[in-house]
Amino acid sequence: MSDVALGAGGTIPPAEVEDVELYHPKSWVTKYVFCQDAKVIALQYSATALAIGLVALVLSWLMRLQLAFPGQFSFIQPADYYQYITMHGMIMVIYLLTALFLGGFGNYLIPLMLGARDMVFPYVNMLSYWVYLLAVLVLAAGFFVPGGPTGAGWTLYPPQAILSGTPGTDWGIITMLASLILFIIGFTMGGLNYVVTVLQGRTRGMTLMRMPLTVWGIFTATVMALLAFPALFAACVMMLLDRLLGTSFFMPAIVAMGQPLNYGGGSPILWQHLFWFFGHPEVYIVALPAFGIVSDLISTHARKNIFGYRMMVWAIVGIGALSFIVWAHHMYISGMNPRFGFFFATTTLIIAVPTAIKVYNWVLTLWRGDIHLTVPMLFALAFIVTFVNGGLTGLFLGNVVVDVPLSATMFVVAHFHMVMGIAPILVVFGGIYHWYPKVTGRMLNDVMGKFHFWVTFLGAYAIFFPMHYLGLMGVPRRYYELGDAAFVPPSAATLNIFMTVAALFVGFAQLVFLFNLIWSLFKGNAAGPNPWHATTLEWQTPTTPPPHGNWGKQLPVVYRWAYDYSVPGAKQDFIPQNQPPAASLAT
Amino acid sequence: MVIALILLLVAIGSVAFHFWSPWWFTPIASNWNYIDATIIITFVITGLVFTAVVGFTAYCVFRFRHREGRRAAYEPESRKLETWLAVLTAIGVAAMLAPGLFVWSQFVTVPKGASTLEVVGQQWQWGFRLPGKGGRLGTSDNRYVTPDNPLGVNPNDPNGKDNIIIVGNDLHLPAGKPVKVLLRSIDVVHDFYVPEFRAKMDLMPGLESYFWFTPTRTGTFEIFCAGFCGIGHPQMRGKIVVEDESAYQEWLKKQPTFAQMSSPSDKGVQAASAR
């Protein structure tokens, strides 16, 4: 019945372009180091992102220790705390999640899912990774420069970010800005690749409306990133000039610590507009790939087509577009004309509608499914819970007047961790458990996987759900210690200890996960080409793991959408996208 | 199986936590109980959605889990269901947005007859300025800031002479009178935040922001900084004493004016102690 709408069969256009000749590596170095194969680049991106992410994880333990036991650890001074939150926030959002979803999952899955041999510009793709690595190294160098990394908070608000009351204004802020600039350059090279590959590199029969939602999510996020990052790029250059050459883009006349400074005429709120014009879309740059991937996880492991595919695609595109006109909801109390609040609250709450539709469609995909409770499915379910939770608290913060008491409190910290920290990270894990067999030919260990899942999901929920209530009470964020505050009962200290213990457990589970990644590489069960019985093209490669060029002699031809699971009358409960119509019928 | 049960427990547990945890709003001390009301409406709507979605997910996992021979239904889309859900969601969103915007329009409209209070931030302390007998604040600029003139009041503006300057001391306010708060900063971004008043606003260097509120309850309330302003951010505290009119007038009389502070003979003490 869906054949007409969603196009199983139909005519397959003849090949328009000759099969491309790839540059095949001739030495070990070009095969594994300066490699142009998107799959190798994907692994390089992922390994680097996970490595620097581990740093951010360790920083989160230190922050949590400080919050639970303020002043008990002599090695955590106030300046350190601010350096931790800044580096933790920036690494998690940009260098881990953005890089992992787009550079990692994007590189691996786009060509494979679309039936392409590689990205369209393999050489630029390779450069993208090396520039990213450089950005990570410059960022990490911040830990070793005099004065340490910047402690300006991940939002880097001027004037504070470049004035001496903040840690790391000698060198740290410079390495941070330089690293961001490098990251954006590297990302742009990769991003152009992903976009052009999706638009031009699809195999015969792979129409846009047959693409798996993973590709839709990554594609839309990449387009958004290409539009949003330039604002950050310009802002970083301007701040560097303010810091190094004494220009005043963001600096009005200031008297700092009794000393009049040589600045004047600039506008610190301009930074906030530029930052959030990037920063809000950034939330969705992280979320949309997660939306896409989780759709495919749910569909595959529930053996059922994703419900409302077309609506899902339009929701992704709609959310992406709308997210460019909501940025000032981060600035309701910044001192901009408060009447802007009417506009931005309305646009922000409108986004809730397409977002809610996506949630309904995930849940309705489960409805009357055949749910296999595999590790990827468990992570997908946990994603639904945390994402719904974090999305709903977004309705508090987006509704301008409710944001007034809650903004800049722990409520905000709880909200964004739930919605753009925990929820996407759960999808990352689900995705890794799902595609690891394709990448390595082996399954990840299930017992360790389940342990990792339970501790991560319940632990993270235990950290961040109660945290909302601290914020509701009024505890401000970015306080290395609350000190005396009459409105806070002593029980809050107990809650802080509880959250810290949970955070340490969650952290430990990640180490088990890393161990599993390495252990299974050697000891994991053999996976075979398609262990999950999935329909999408990456599972139909002639060899597993797929070689350079992916498809051997012949590119696959696509006959149907990505979600032909449990089609009535078909022999098996899945029909691969490249299976011609006649072959799928029952005999 | 276990997961279905746990999901259900997460939904129920979250609701139970909401009702039984000891952590909740601090008792309000301003006119903004509308804000609290909007939060409650939002809690009700989002709470219902959360339990419904998570509960339904748990049910699906339980009911449709894989068993031998089970096969999923094939159902690509349902226009009707999707439209219904979208419309219902839009209604729910409107039910939160409408009261929110209504209260916001009150928030941005300062009532006539509100008194004026200027809050000035610097790393890491609060300064306040009240109009004097003349009833107007003199102009100000960061370029005028000196140890004797910590708030940068324009010494050439006659309106500024009688302004009352409070630095490094508690601020008093009369209960029951609306106050328009003007905010500016001498160095970095700060944020004036009194949890009991609900309202807060940034102090943005280079511009002047505002909000208004009416203190409704007498007592002493602590001011926090809610805009990260460097290493002393958590220590940037102050106190507001809300009292009845006569006590307030009594206090007001004792406060130094700008003219008194800047004349070297008298009360330079106040300013000096502030540095």
Ligand code: HEM
């Ligand atoms: C178990 C994992 C995590 C723990 C325990 C944790 C803990 C924390 C803590 C304690 C803070 C500082 C709060 C404050 O004082 O204001 C913080 C800030 C932050 N975290 Fe996490 N976090 C975790 C994971 C993540 C993830 C996955 C992300 C990815 C989006 C993330 C993004 C951020 C950001 C953006 C900030 C704000 C930094 C700032 O205020 O400048 N965190 N986190």
Ligand SMILES: [Cu+2]
């Ligand atoms: Cu936003």
Ligand SMILES: [Cu+2]
């Ligand atoms: Cu502050």
